[in-house]
Amino acid sequence: MSILTPTTPEEAAASVREAAEARAPLSIVGLGSKSALGAPWNAARRLDLSKLAGITFYEPEELVLCAQAATPIETIETLLAANGQELAFEPISFSALFGAGAGSIGGCLMANLSGPRRVKAGAARDHVLGVKAINGRGEAFKAGGTVVKNVTGYDLSRGLAGSFGTLAVVTEVNFKVLPRAETAATLVLNGLAPKPAVAALCAAMGSPADVSGAAHLPPFAAQSLGFAASATLLRLEGFAPSVNERFDRLKATLSEFGAAERLGAEATQTIWRAIRDVVPLAAPREKIIWKISVAPTAGPGVAATISRAFPCEAMFDWSGGLVWVALDPDVAPDAGAELIRGAVMVHGGGHATLIRAPSELRAATPVFQPQPPALKALSERLKAQFDPYGILERGRMQAQV
Template sequence: MGETLKPRDEKDLVEAVRWAISEDHPLEVIGQGSKRDLGRPVQAGHVLDLSAISGVETYEPAELVLTVRAGTPIAEVERLVEEHGQELAFEPMDYGPLLGREPGLGTIGGVVGANLSGPKRLKHGAARDHILGLQAVSGRGEVFKAGGKVVKNVTGYDLPRALCGSWGTLALATSVTFKVLPRAQTEATVLLPGLSDAEAVRSMTRAMGSSAEVSAAAHLPREAAEKIGVDGFDGTKDATLLRLEGFGPSVDYRFDALRKLFGDAIAAERLEADVSRALWRAVRDCLPFAGDDAPVWRVSLAPTAGPAFVADLSRVLAFEAFYDWSGGLVWLRLKDGDPQAEALREGVKRAGGGHATLVRASHAVRTSVPVFEPQPKPLAGLSRRLKQQFDPSGILNPGRMASGL
């Protein structure tokens, strides 16, 4: 078993990376390990633990700007901004429960590495859309800065976007500056019961295109709804969910507008704030599929293609599914223990294309199956050149995204 390096600050981190380069020792990079079992197993003998590089550097609520070190737990940041009536509007997912770990272990570095988002991505985007700037250490052992600490900043190249979703294979953020947004005074969820997948997507699309300012839209077929585990939510029927946020009178008005939009054809029900928040956290963290080790896929495609994709795939595979992002994100839990990667990705192609990520599987499966969507040759070549620029020695999380990268 290799050594675990735990730098206390950026200086220590630079020394650790330079040592790894000089000794040709690849490093597996972790925060608190909440996503350690997501992606290909890292081909490294030593662990680089960034959890000690933690804490808030600056927080200016009046300016909606927060700078925080990479090892800081997301849960700690969310509590801080909530105390000031604000939020991380991209609603970062917590992968811990789905991967068999405790909730609340994710860190800010993981937010950047995985480009996290939740159901409100429809309205507010993902993590990369909220990063104003960052400071990081490259695989060359060099410190660099990108962006700044103000909302309107156009200094230099948009490196934060390049690093978001790179899973720690290019550089290691040491501090990140986010824009934060005011938290809604209240929320409610419009529940449309008993719709088929196709009817649900049509209804979600209709609601998203209305003036009701829906901030999230999801559909839980009954098999997933039964497992949601939220008090006050009846999971005995297929459930289509539309979230409304804002001031109380505004939420009331928009609920009535949606009820009129659907008319007597669909009996819209209302879930109040406490139930609504718990329900959307469960959707965000894919809790219907937590609690076992069956393979789980995360498939992103055109929203209107979701129901046809699921129907087509059900002819050859046994699985459970539910929809987020108004149908554009489909979560799948395969029932027979085999990830069926080839069949699933062929189904994605037949649906018009998209991205399929194997989120949960055994170590052996993740070694042999492409976990992330294989890239076309031109894009794969670009990824290799980017890796060569940031990490020419290949010491940062080698093999996590693709074999040999």
């Protein structure tokens, strides 16, 4: 494999043009934290963007930050924290699941990452303001801008989110940032089973408490984080008087589900970082990990269906709408894909993504949720417009020869 390491966006564009002219498949990597996501494949060339790093524009008063694609998330979060700000979508770190760092800001957008705060703030695509990128012909383009309201017509910046580099090589991203909360607290309900726990989470999300995190940890996951039994968790953030008042109201609202306990700001930060990064399911590293997105009330039913067929561990985020499932590596030849996706359909539909598995399983199993015919045809037309020669991450989202 030929490794190309551009030091400027112009050099990156030239590398893509050369690959296009040679019809040579091209893989794209920033800091490598997500290299094990997707179907394994061998590209003729690798475009290493690690030299395209650094913050190019930051205006705290305007709530805008621009950075080159390979800028580490940690660098950005440290700078924002020093100014009392944050990336509100709370991007997941794959350090626990893959032994990698949090990764780059460009990779964060390409994977459309988000953590527990997604229930309030949305995903990465909801905070991107603009991008500079290179299409599959090697042509540089930009979309969006550096102000919060800048979009008319098709929002190309958001359209690239979650494309895993199959449509374009992003060289710079502009994100909206938001003020960091003064303090935080977590309301804990102990001992609930998944179904009543999700009912409590949904009741909290429907209340005026302005919840910024809603998760349920079954006993194994809760105990790994220091709880005595299962823990149903609701995070509140903001100014201290507001957090205190909302906590008391939420406690009264959820009184039918049991007595509530309170975690302070420091414990809240620790617990929610572990939930964000799926720490309770991460070890041992050989376990298969699935990420399942369904309607919140469907989460417990999906997990129960899977557990009746395979020994598994599950934890719930996004008020029950995100189910993380861990399976033994020898559970099934297809990593349990047929049963898991069947369970998702039975319970109202959604998406099941194979996040972690040995390369041979990822090669034999559709890693991403198969698209229905109409959506697949639309995706193929979009791919043809951006990457007519099919060189960008050709096998990343679906296995290809």
